[in-house]
Amino acid sequence: MRLTCRLLAVSVVAAVFALSPPVSATIVVSLDLGELVRSSDIVAYGRVVDVLTVRVDGRYSDTLVTLAPSALLKGQATGDIVFRVPGGETGRYRTVVVGAPVLRVNDEAVVFLAGQAPRIPHVVGFSQGVLRITRDDARRPIVLAPPMADGAGGQRVVRGAGPARVMMLSDFTQDVRAIVEGRRRADGRLPAAQRKPGPAGPGHP
Amino acid sequence: MRRLRRDAAWVRAAVTALSALMGGGYPAEAYLKLGTTSGGQQLGLRWTTLPIRYFVNEQKLPGIGVAEYRAALDRAFATWQGIDSSTVAFQAAGATSASPQDSDGMTTLGFVARPDLDRVLGSTSFIVDTVTGEIVEAGILFNSVFPWSATAGGESGKYDVESIALHEIGHLAGLGHSALGETELRAGGRRVLAAEAVMFPIAYSPGSTAGRQLRADDIAGMSDIYPGPAFRSDTGSISGRVTMNGQGVFGAHVVAFNPATNALVGNFALNSQGEFAIAGLAPGSYIVRVEPLDDADLTAFFGEGSNVQVNFGVSYLDRLAVVPRGGGAGPYEIRVTPR
Amino acid sequence: MRLGRAGRIAIMAVLASVPRAAAAQPANALGGRIEVAGTAMWVNSTPLGGSAASLTPNVNQPPFALFSAAADLGTSVGADLRVGYRVSRALMLSVRGGVSRAVVHVRISGDAEGAPDSSFAGDTLQQWTFGGRADYDLRRWRFASGRARPFVLAAASLLRQSHEGRVSIETGQVYDVGAGLAYTFRDRPASRLSRWSMVAELLVTHVRGGFNWGNDARTSPAFGGGVSTTWGRAGKGGIIRH
Numbered sequence: 109m110r111l112t113c114r115l116l117a118v119s120v121v122a123a124v125f126a127l128s129p130p131v132s133a134t135i136v137v138s139l140d141l142g143e144l145v146r147s148s149d150i151v152a153y154g155r156v157v158d159v160l161t162v163r164v165d166g167r168y169s170d171t172l173v174t175l176a177p178s179a180l181l182k183g184q185a186t187g188d189i190v191f192r193v194p195g196g197e198t199g200r201y202r203t204v205v206v207g208a209p210v211l212r213v214n215d216e217a218v219v220f221l222a223g224q225a226p227r228i229p230h231v232v233g234f235s236q237g238v239l240r241i242t243r244d245d246a247r248r249p250i251v252l253a254p255p256m257a258d259g260a261g262g263q264r265v266v267r268g269a270g271p272a273r274v275m276m277l278s279d280f281t282q283d284v285r286a287i288v289e290g291r292r293r294a295d296g297r298l299p300a301a302q303r304k305p306g307p308a309g310p311g312h313p
Numbered sequence: 314m315r316r317l318r319r320d321a322a323w324v325r326a327a328v329t330a331l332s333a334l335m336g337g338g339y340p341a342e343a344y345l346k347l348g349t350t351s352g353g354q355q356l357g358l359r360w361t362t363l364p365i366r367y368f369v370n371e372q373k374l375p376g377i378g379v380a381e382y383r384a385a386l387d388r389a390f391a392t393w394q395g396i397d398s399s400t401v402a403f404q405a406a407g408a409t410s411a412s413p414q415d416s417d418g419m420t421t422l423g424f425v426a427r428p429d430l431d432r433v434l435g436s437t438s439f440i441v442d443t444v445t446g447e448i449v450e451a452g453i454l455f456n457s458v459f460p461w462s463a464t465a466g467g468e469s470g471k472y473d474v475e476s477i478a479l480h481e482i483g484h485l486a487g488l489g490h491s492a493l494g495e496t497e498l499r500a501g502g503r504r505v506l507a508a509e510a511v512m513f514p515i516a517y518s519p520g521s522t523a524g525r526q527l528r529a530d531d532i533a534g535m536s537d538i539y540p541g542p543a544f545r546s547d548t549g550s551i552s553g554r555v556t557m558n559g560q561g562v563f564g565a566h567v568v569a570f571n572p573a574t575n576a577l578v579g580n581f582a583l584n585s586q587g588e589f590a591i592a593g594l595a596p597g598s599y600i601v602r603v604e605p606l607d608d609a610d611l612t613a614f615f616g617e618g619s620n621v622q623v624n625f626g627v628s629y630l631d632r633l634a635v636v637p638r639g640g641g642a643g644p645y646e647i648r649v650t651p652r
Numbered sequence: 653m654r655l656g657r658a659g660r661i662a663i664m665a666v667l668a669s670v671p672r673a674a675a676a677q678p679a680n681a682l683g684g685r686i687e688v689a690g691t692a693m694w695v696n697s698t699p700l701g702g703s704a705a706s707l708t709p710n711v712n713q714p715p716f717a718l719f720s721a722a723a724d725l726g727t728s729v730g731a732d733l734r735v736g737y738r739v740s741r742a743l744m745l746s747v748r749g750g751v752s753r754a755v756v757h758v759r760i761s762g763d764a765e766g767a768p769d770s771s772f773a774g775d776t777l778q779q780w781t782f783g784g785r786a787d788y789d790l791r792r793w794r795f796a797s798g799r800a801r802p803f804v805l806a807a808a809s810l811l812r813q814s815h816e817g818r819v820s821i822e823t824g825q826v827y828d829v830g831a832g833l834a835y836t837f838r839d840r841p842a843s844r845l846s847r848w849s850m851v852a853e854l855l856v857t858h859v860r861g862g863f864n865w866g867n868d869a870r871t872s873p874a875f876g877g878g879v880s881t882t883w884g885r886a887g888k889g890g891i892i893r894h
Contacts, residue, residue, distance in 0.1 A: 137432040138496070138503035138515045147431070168414040168438075194430065195438065201449065203416075204349045204358065205438040206484050207514075222431060230429035237431070242620070252621070255498050274624070495707060495716060495764060507707035507716035521711040528708070572703035572721050572865040596820050598775060598863070600705075600721050600758070604765060627767035629760055633774035635815040642819070 136207070139233045141256040144220045145287040147232045150183035153218040153241065153277070156211050157188065161196025161203075169203040171196035172228065173211050175219060181281055182288045183221075191221045191229045209238040216241035218251060218280070241277060249277040256283070256298055345489030345581065345614060346538060349441060356446045358439055359487040359538055364402035367485075368409040370423030373457065381463040382474060386422060389478035392525070393486065396532050398547070398593075401486050401539040413452030416440060420450050420485070422478070424457040434459055434516055435477045437484035453481045460519065467522040476517065476524030483512050488534050490514045490614055492566045492606055493579050509577045514614075529576035533593030549636035550592035553645035554582070555603050557625055561587030562649060564614075564621030566606050569599040569634065581606075581614065596638040601630035603647050625649040687736040687744060691878030693752060695728045695857055700756070701867030719763040723774065723865050728754035732876060734785055746785040748807065753778055756863070775815050777863060781826050783809025799836045805829070805853065811862050824861025830854050834880055847882035 145151060158174035175189045195205035209231060211217065220237035223229030231237035239251045253275045275283075283298040285291075292298065347358040369386060371379045390403045406419075413421040430436055433456055440449040455461065455477060462468035463475070494508030496515060505515050508523075510530040517523050536544045555565040565582040567589045580591045605623040606614060615621055628649040634642040702722030709716050730752020736744040758774040760767075785807035793802050807828040814821050832853025839847045855874040864870070 136514060136516070137434065139432060140498060140500070140502045143501045167412065168416060192429075194436075197443070200442060200444045202349060202441045202443050203438060204347075204441060205436060206347060207433070207436065223429070230431065233432045234430060252623070255503075493707070495718070505710045506713055507709040509707040518711045523708050523710065526708075568705075568718075570705045570718075570721070572701075572705075572723070575703055575706065577705055577707075577718075598756075598815065598820070600760065602705075602719065627763055627765045629767070629770060631770075631772045633756065633758060635775060635819045637819040640819075 136234055136236070139236050139254070141254045141283070142287055144232055144237060144254065145182065145284055148182055148220040148222055148237070149224060150185055150189065150221040150229060151181040151218070151284055151288070152177040152179065152183075152185065152189055152221075153181070153281070154178045154189070154216070156213055156215045156217070159196075159211060159213060161198050163198070168194075169196045169198055170194055171211075175217070179281065181218075181284045189219070189221070189229075191219065191223075191231060193231055207235055209235045211238065216249070218277075218284075239280075250274050251277055251280050253280050253283070345491075346534075347439075347484065347487050347489050349439075354443075356441060356443070357487070358441070358448060360448060363400060363539070364404040365420065365485065366404045366406045367420045367422060368406050368411070370410065370412060370421055371408050372410060373424050373426075375424060375457040375459075375461050377461055377463040377474065381465075385463040385473075385475040386478055388525070389475050389482055392479055392527055393482055393535060396527070396535055398532065398536040398541045398544045399539045400541055401535055403482070413454045414438075415452075416450070418450050420452065422453040422481075423455070424461075425454040426457045427454065428458050430456055434472055435481045437481045451485055453478070453485060455481075467520055469520040472516065472519050473522050473524065476511075476522060479511050479525060479527075480516075483531065483535070486535060487538050488512055488531075491530050491534070491579060492581070492614060493528070493530050493568065493577055510579075529574075530578045533578045537593050544593070546639045547595075548593050549596055549638060550590055550594060550641040550643075551599060551601060551634045551636060551645070552590040552641055552643040553588070553601075553630075553647060555587040555589060555647050555649060557587075557622070557649050557651060561585050562622045562625065563587065564606055564623070565589070565625075565649065566604050567591060567647070568602045568604070569594060570602065571595065571597050571599050573597055594636045596636050598633040598635050599642075601634050601645065601647065603628050603630075603649055605652075624652050626652050685738045686883040687734075687738060687746070687880055688883065689734050689736070689746075689851060689878060689880035691732040691734075691851065691853070691876040693728075693730050693732050693750060693874060693876045695730075695752070695754075695874040696872040697727050697754075697757075698725045698859070698870045698872045699723075699867055700725055700863065700870070701865040702759075703865050704762075717762060717764065719767070720761050721865070722759045722761075724757045724759075725777065725863070726755040726757055728752040728779065730779070732781075732878070736785070736787070738882075742789045742791055744787045744789075746787065748781075748783060748785045748809065750781040750809070751779065778814045778818075779862075780812045781809040782812075783807060783826070785828075796835070799839075801834045801836070801849075802831065803834065804831045805855070811859065813863050815863075822861070822863040824859055827858040827860075828855045828874070830856060830874075832876075845881060845883060849880045849882075850877075851880045852877045 154175045154177035156173055157176045160172045161169050162172060164170050170192045172190055172192050177189055194208040195203045218239040220232040221229035222232045241249050241251055244250050253273055286299050349356050374382055394402055409421055411417050411419060411421055412425060413423045414425060435455050437453050439451045442449055460471040461474055462471035467473050491510035491512040493510040494513035495506045496503040497506050503515060505517055509528050511524055511527055512531055551569050555562040562582055563585050566579060568577055568579040569591050570577050578591055578594060580589055582589045604627045605625055606621055607623055628647055630645050630647050636642045700723040702720060704717035704720045707716045707718060730750055732748060732750040734746040734748035736746030738744045754777050755773050756775040756777060759771045761769040785805060787803050787805045790802045809826045811824040811826045830853050832851055834849040834851045836847055836849045853876045856871060857874045858871045860869050
């Protein structure tokens with residue numbers, strides 16, 4: 109029995125390794141949804157249609173991501189939106205910037221960007237400014253939204269009040285627009301904050 | 314006892330063999346390790362040759378002296394190198410005028426003004442040869458748009474160079490993030506209440522020097538990547554599954570606590586079956602706790618954050634996990650309930 | 653003939669020398685010096701201590717505990733066996749060994765994220781002790797025509813504990829002091845089994861080391877009851893009067 113248990117433990121460890129996703133991380137000052145929106149010049153969601161790694165000043169690599177926007181939630185843009193993220197692959201060499209978002213063609217995401225033309229905007233809060241859009245079991249678009257501190261700016265919130273939560277994309281965009289427009293409910297909460305918890309996400313009960 | 318030792322040796326051999334077959338080179342045990350995908354192949358970011366040689370750019374230091382800056386870096390490198398159970402080693406190769414962002418074949422640390430790396434205090438990058446899987450070079454940059462201090466006691470309102478360097482050097486060696494920390498949500502963002510790993514992704518407040526000391530979780534992780542001669546035989550592991558309504562919970566954070574030593578070591582359920590393994594544990598009895606990842610941005614841990622399950626409450630394993638020397642406890646099933 | 657004071661002292665001196673003389677005799681002349689006793693032991697539950705899973709706080713933050721855990725070692729029941737040598741009428745020195753089992757009960761409380769307090773039976777400890785013991789008969793306080801013999805005892809032992817399936821081993825020391833009562837049912841000095849008695853004893857057990865969560869030295873009451881047998885025939889001049 110003990111040998112069987114150890115065999116199972118070995119299998120678990122090996123399987124865990126085989127399915128370990130690439131890890132991204134660096135040390136950041138964390139943002140809530142409100143600060144993400146306020147710090148952004150452009151907030152949009154759409155589909156990635158192109159990625160191109162370029163050399164900057166001949167020294168390091170950045171990737172230019174082109175997003176075909178389905179909707180613009182903040183800021184102004186005409187046509188596709190191009191922004192840059194650190195790192196990328198040129199030839200046989202890949203520059204991995206720990207913590208930088210990695211986007212591929214056909215990825216769907218909500219992006220929070222800062223930077224005014226003619227400069228190519230960058231992602232706000234590093235990887236925090238890219239929220240991937242996935243589909244629930246009914247193929248509806250959902251995002252894992254960052255928490256939002258309730259109440260007016262500067263008001264302390266008891267820890268645990270707002271973990272990241274899965275939301276319908278439509279609800280999330282309503283919240284973003286409410287922040288952009290300075291709208292809040294009478295109790296200070298965002299429009300979608302008191303709805304029943306969103307779908308559990310793809311593949312989850 | 315002889316049968317126990319034979320079992321432990323067999324487990325180690327089997328794990329090593331299976332990992333080699335999968336091309337990864339080492340088992341994913343203690344906690345998250347850095348990696349990248351290229352051409353469909355997963356590449357682990359780990360130095361195959363030690364010591365790791367590095368250069369320091371001493372230019373454009375934001376209000377700190379060169380000597381105290383170098384001393385802070387030296388202390389940070391020495392802290393990792395001082396781990397008894399790990400062979401990780403670093404070697405200072407001198408000063409350079411090159412930037413940590415330059416592709417010059419040198420691993421360099423330095424300050425760079427990067428306002429586009431928004432809210433990023435420090436960043437580690439690698440250039441990897443996708444054909445051979447080798448690390449060509451690496452760089453650690455400290456973002457000079459923030460206020461910094463390199464004094465021995467820290468300075469109010471300034472981020473501590475030694476603490477941030479200690480974290481980034483962990484990445485340099487191949488360590489990912491740890492979720493051993495608790496935060497509170499305030500208007501504007503999260504603030505760290507407390508953490509028990511240098512590799513927690515969110516920094517302590519300016520003025521803090523609490524991030525200068527390695528914790529059990531950090532030591533277990535580094536030892537797992539660069540194990541000392543007796544590390545695997547002297548430590549053990551806990552494995553199992555996290556389930557909710559019978560289904561696996563991907564991304565659950567699992568923490569093992571030893572009340573006799575106060576050591577906390579964590580890992581994650583890393584697949585859709587909710588399977589986890591925490592290794593590098595000193596022999597003894599552990600309480601095992603499971604919680605959702607709700608204290609930092611999920612993308613700090615997982616690239617595809619939206620697949621992570623977070624809508625469940627904290628739960629505990631309903632027994633002690635007794636970790637043997639050189640062996641494993643479990644597998645256990647820890648059931649969580651929807652929040 | 654009446655003995656004077658000096659004469660009585662002389663006779664007492666001769667009688668007092670009998671054990672030494674007996675020690676020089678062959679074994680079968682020692683008479684009742686070897687005692688073998690078996691006892692069932694019950695040891696009260698003991699707090700093992702507790703600890704908080706603490707995280708290092710941020711600047712100007714209070715200490716932070718993720719949760720707290722405490723453990724008790726439940727009541728242990730076991731058996732004790734000792735083999736003793738009676739060096740004098742009152743004093744017996746023994747070598748002893750014991751085995752017992754106890755369940756570790758764990759309590760978790762104060763979870764920082766609101767998980768309810770919980771408790772569970774965490775682990776079963778198998779315990780072995782091996783050491784020495786001294787029993788001293790309180791001969792002046794015998795009663796029931798001398799069959800009932802109160803005694804005091806002290807013992808020191810090495811402790812070895814293993815968690816389930818001998819996965820993990822802990823060691824420590826155990827110190828006992830106590831008192832008891834032996835009631836003799838059979839006393840035949842001429843027989844190989846010269847005496848057997850029922851024994852009951854109350855002890856205070858002090859444990860150092862072993863499995864604990866910060867409570868490295870802990871004391872608890874214990875109770876034992878069993879049978880004591882004395883072996884060896886009385887030889888000429890070799891009787892130990894009980």
